[in-house]
Amino acid sequence: MSDTNKPVGDATKVVLAGRRPEWTQGIVSPPVWRASTILYDSVGHLRDSATRDTHHRLFYGRKGTPTQWSLADALTSLEPGAEGTFLYCSGVAAIAAALLSVLSPGDELLLVDSAYDPTRGMAGGLLKRFGITTRYYDPMIGAGIADLIGENTRAIFMESPGSLSFEVQDVPAIVAAAKARGVTTLLDNTWATPLFFPAIERGVNLTILAGTKYVVGHSDVMLGSVTAAPGHFKKLRETSFQLGQVASPDDCWLGSRGLRTMAVRLAQHQSSALQIANWLKSRPEVAQVLHPALPDCPGHDLFVRDFKGSSGLFSFVLNGGDEASRAVLIDTLQLFGIGYSWGGFESLAIPADPHRYRSVTQRAAAGPMVRLQIGLEDPADLIADLEAGLDAFRQARG
Numbered sequence: 001m002s003d004t005n006k007p008v009g010d011a012t013k014v015v016l017a018g019r020r021p022e023w024t025q026g027i028v029s030p031p032v033w034r035a036s037t038i039l040y041d042s043v044g045h046l047r048d049s050a051t052r053d054t055h056h057r058l059f060y061g062r063k064g065t066p067t068q069w070s071l072a073d074a075l076t077s078l079e080p081g082a083e084g085t086f087l088y089c090s091g092v093a094a095i096a097a098a099l100l101s102v103l104s105p106g107d108e109l110l111l112v113d114s115a116y117d118p119t120r121g122m123a124g125g126l127l128k129r130f131g132i133t134t135r136y137y138d139p140m141i142g143a144g145i146a147d148l149i150g151e152n153t154r155a156i157f158m159e160s161p162g163s164l165s166f167e168v169q170d171v172p173a174i175v176a177a178a179k180a181r182g183v184t185t186l187l188d189n190t191w192a193t194p195l196f197f198p199a200i201e202r203g204v205n206l207t208i209l210a211g212t213k214y215v216v217g218h219s220d221v222m223l224g225s226v227t228a229a230p231g232h233f234k235k236l237r238e239t240s241f242q243l244g245q246v247a248s249p250d251d252c253w254l255g256s257r258g259l260r261t262m263a264v265r266l267a268q269h270q271s272s273a274l275q276i277a278n279w280l281k282s283r284p285e286v287a288q289v290l291h292p293a294l295p296d297c298p299g300h301d302l303f304v305r306d307f308k309g310s311s312g313l314f315s316f317v318l319n320g321g322d323e324a325s326r327a328v329l330i331d332t333l334q335l336f337g338i339g340y341s342w343g344g345f346e347s348l349a350i351p352a353d354p355h356r357y358r359s360v361t362q363r364a365a366a367g368p369m370v371r372l373q374i375g376l377e378d379p380a381d382l383i384a385d386l387e388a389g390l391d392a393f394r395q396a397r398g
Contacts, residue, residue: 010078010195011263018074018256023066029260032253033065055084055237063241067249071256075215075225078193079200079207084233086240087225087247087255091190091210092118094224096126098206099155101232101239102184105131107154112169113361114139114162116188120357136359140298142170146177153181158204159188160197161299164354164371165363166290166314168299171306175203184232190214190343194227195263196309205229206236213343214311217258217265221251265345265376269312272382273374279383280316285390285397287319287366312374313342315352318367321397326351326368329393335377335385342373347382349373 008016023030038058040046054063064072072085079085088094099122103109111123113136123134137148139162149156156178160169171187178185189199190210199207209215211223224247228236247255277291288296291314292303303310318326330338336349352371355362374382 013078014074014195014259014261014263017077017259018070018072020070020073023070030066030070030253030256032249033067034061034249035065036061062244062246064246065249067256068247068252071252071259072225074256074259075194075209075227078195078198079227080198081229082200082227083230084237085225085227086233086237086245087211087223087252088240088245089224089247089251090222091208091212091224092122093245094208094210094226095119095188096122097240097243097245098186098208098226098236099127099157100243101236102155102186102206103127103130103132104154106152108133108135108150108152110135110137110145110148110153110156112137112139112158112160112162113358114165114167114354115157115159115357116163117357119157119159119188138361139167139169141174143173143177145174146180149177149181149183153183155184155186157186157188161191161292161297161303162354163188163191163313164315164352164357164369166292166297168292168297168302168306170299170302171197171199171202171204179203191311191313192307192309193262193266193311195266196307196311200227200229202306203229205232210343211255212341214262214266214269215255215259215343217262217344218254219341219344219346221254221258223247223251223255266309266311268376269374270310272376272379273310273312273314273372275379276372276374276382276386277314277316280386283390285319285394286316288317290315290317290369311343313371314374315369315371317365317369318393320367321393323351323368325393325396326370328396329389330370332389332392333385334388335382336372344373345376347373347375347377 075085076082184205186206187204189207207227209225280286293310336347352369
């Protein structure tokens with residue numbers, strides 16, 4: 001069993017992808033190849049290897065083994081039109097390598113104002129130290145991004161939807177404006193994955209996943225990836241090698257294992273999250289539910305136009321209350337853990353304060369916000385848990 005060139009559905013793709021016979025050798029899943037030193041037959045063999053391309057060829061452990069190549073190949077195959085994928089030890093490492101592969105001192109980055117906080121930290125820290133300027137833009141700007149592209153603008157970074165406030169960006173319009181000016185586009189596509197938003201097919205140059213989330217799916221591995229459109233992979237790979245980036249074979253093996261069930265897990269995350277989001281809309285304690293598949297969410301029309309589905313992460317705004325009463329709500333929950341990250345089998349709840357991470361956009365809210373990661377538990381049980389939490393919130397709010 002191996003990859004097929006015939007058109008197949010997403011659930012079939014994630015089962016077949018990356019399972020080349022030369023890597024599996026008859027085993028269903030590619031095994032874990034751990035290596036640092038690779039031995040050569042002779043000095044001549046060693047010298048010859050140093051002059052050849054190391055892509056998908058054993059050279060030195062940092063250049064990868066079939067375990068890493070299998071997962072990278074699988075992720076590439078999920079993005080129609082992609083040239084290649086590089087793997088990283090975390091999603092943040094993937095973001096850093098992607099940005100450094102396209103930006104140089106004196107360049108300008110346009111960064112969406114709803115971006116993940118570590119991405120913002122990178123812009124104001126590492127990139128700033130390297131002489132790279134960042135300007136933030138409204139996630140709802142769409143084709144208006146063209147007015148912000150300046151002489152030194154080299155890249156536009158998108159995150160759609162934003163992982164706290166869930167604005168959906170007009171990616172095709174931004175990509176079109178960028179292409180017209182020769183600007184590289186990058187997208188953090190962790191929320192949707194390529195199954196729900198095939199970014200390369202939509203014109204994005206570099207698409208980034210925190211594989212820690214839905215690819216792995218079990219909250220036990222840190223992993224990241226960048227998949228590149230034609231013409232962008234070589235520079236990405238060179239930059240990543242120069243940074244010494246490598247994802248461990250064991251983590252990649254766990255990523256490959258998680259990938260096989262990603263389609264069915266996403267279907268369940270989607271179904272449960274929509275059921276819970278719609279229930280929350282009916283509650284008087286809730287002022288707004290920020291889920292891209294619901295009409296109240298900014299950019300919902302773009303979601304309907306561009307996305308194939310929705311995942312399990314969304315937020316809701318409380319009707320009044322303060323930080324203390326919000327904490328009572330979250331602390332009351334029994335089935336929702338309190339912790340960062342998402343995409344695993346377990347449900348999570350955290351306080352969300354997007355206003356703390358904004359530079360050019362602020363939106364009024366009726367009360368504090370809670371972000372939910374809906375896991376694979378029975379949604380009826382999660383609703384009962386949230387009902388108890390909202391009852392406690394109402395009492396604490398007074």
